[in-house]
Amino acid sequence: MERRSLGAAALAVGAVGLGCMPMSWAYAASQQRGDHALRAVQAALDAGVQLIDTADMYGPFTNELLVGRALKGRRAEAFVSTKCGLLVVDQHIVANGRPGYVRRACDASLRRLQTDVIDLYQLHRADPEVPVEETWGAMAELVAAGKVRALGLCAIGARAPRRPGARMHDGTIRQLERMQQVFPVSAVQAELSVWSPQALESLLPWCAARGVGFLAAMPLGNGYLTGTLTPGQGFEPDDLRARHPRFTAEMMAANQPVVVGLRRVAERHGATPAQVALAWALRQGPQVVPVPGTKQERWAVENAGAAGLELTARDLTEIDRLPPARESWD
Template sequence: MERRTIGAGALEVGAIGLGCMPMSWAYTASRQRGDESLRTVHAALDQGSTLLDTADMYGPFTNELLIGRVLKERRGDAFVSTKCGLLVGEQHIVANGRPAYVKRACDASLRRLQTDTIDLYQLHRADPEVPVEETWGAMAELVAAGKVRALGLCAVGARASRRMESRMRDGTIRLLERVQQVFPVSAVQAELSVWSPEALDALLPWCEARGVVFLAAMPLGNGFLTGTLTPGEGFEPDDVRARHPRFTAEMMAANQPIVAGLRRIAERHGDGAGRGDGCDGGRRVTTAQVALAWVLAQGRHVVPVPGAKHERWAVENAAAAELRLTRQDLAEIGALPAARGSWD
């Protein structure tokens, strides 16, 4: 698999990572299987998807414990990314950016992950009660101590109504500028997909101008862009999609033209003509692979991190690194209708 660099270029990862969150958090708990999750992580590493993205809050804690079981066997094959800054309570998730907490959280993550060093340590969310410079300074001390190799900032939770999008993007840029003055930002993680392209306006250009890797979260639109979900499909109450405005039966039906457009491109590349370019050559190409290839095409600093909890999906996602979209493909995707359903 193609490699992409993180930070000043000393760190490399496979062009497509593995989002480990669905194995322990946010999606239906009854469908989560520990043994299957372990096989999924091993399969991703076998395919060259070296970046494993987790967080202490996933579970909480159980996701890091699971990844730790893999790292104990294959630490040299993996680039481990975890996060701090969010505490999970019975009713709410709250930010905690106090320096003492950040240092304790790092030590706890190291124990759960069964490793001496975290490759990328991300601030999951800035604490409005603590100056972000203080939080980031504590994280920089972890780098100096050899516990962390690089730092990142996570802006995954920046979904908003159309009225709020511009203001939130501006706020994220200001936050990045502030922490950049304390210690270099190596990675920014935020949502980017065919149906959520907002990061292209300002956030991705900011990263490109500074050589900062952009970790594209939810590149498959919470599974919608795989084309495997049907309008009216029910989600269990503990599944985040049960509360997502784009996953009502009405909005899923309204957004089917996006999936149909991706499917047309997939069929064109997988038509059996034997062209031999990437995923072509008679092999099946999926809408998910087209969606991931579009994210990869947004720049050499972009690394999509699709979530997966089954071995089959991890292998399929990794294969998207070999798919090369044409100018016609990209133009067709650019002409697809904007996704409907917002947080208004």
């Protein structure tokens, strides 16, 4: 698999990563089986995937434990990315960016992951009660201590500001510029997909201009762009899609033209809609590494295969003309 470089640390990883969140968090618990997840991680490594993305919040904690088990005996083949800064308290998610907490969280993640070093340590979300410089400075100390190799920011969940003319990621960029004054940012993780291309407006250009890696989160639209979900299908109550505005029966039907367009391109290449969606993300820049999430061995292997799919100019034009995702509030 092609390798891509992340940030000032020039850390090389396979062009397609593996998001581990669905293995123990946010999706239907009835479909989460540890043995399947272990096989998915092993199959991804066999297919050339290196970046394995998790977080202490997922579970909480169970996701890192699972990744630690999956990488036992194969740690040298993987590039481990995890996150700190969010806690689950009484079923609510709260931010904690206090330096002392960050240090303790890192040590706990190292134990759960059964490793001596975290390749990429990401701030999951900035704590509004703590200056981001303080949090980032504590994370930089972890690099100096040899516990972490590089630092990143997770910007998933950014929403368009209310000011006229403002872009979705303007606030994230201001935050990143403050962080850069303390210690280099090696990677930014944010949503980027065929139906959610907003990062192309300003965030991805900011990263490209500074040599910062970009981890494309949700590149398959929470599974919708795979073409395996049907409008009107139900989701279990603990599945995040049961409450997501794009996954109402009405919106799933309205967004079908996106899947139809991806399938049309896929048929020309003998590929799948998911592989086309990932190949599109890869074409957005040499620093882009899509991180599709899955808990199934089959999909992990299929996703890795997208690294070898070469889209034509015609393909890209067709995809760029597809409508963006409609939301229930549109």
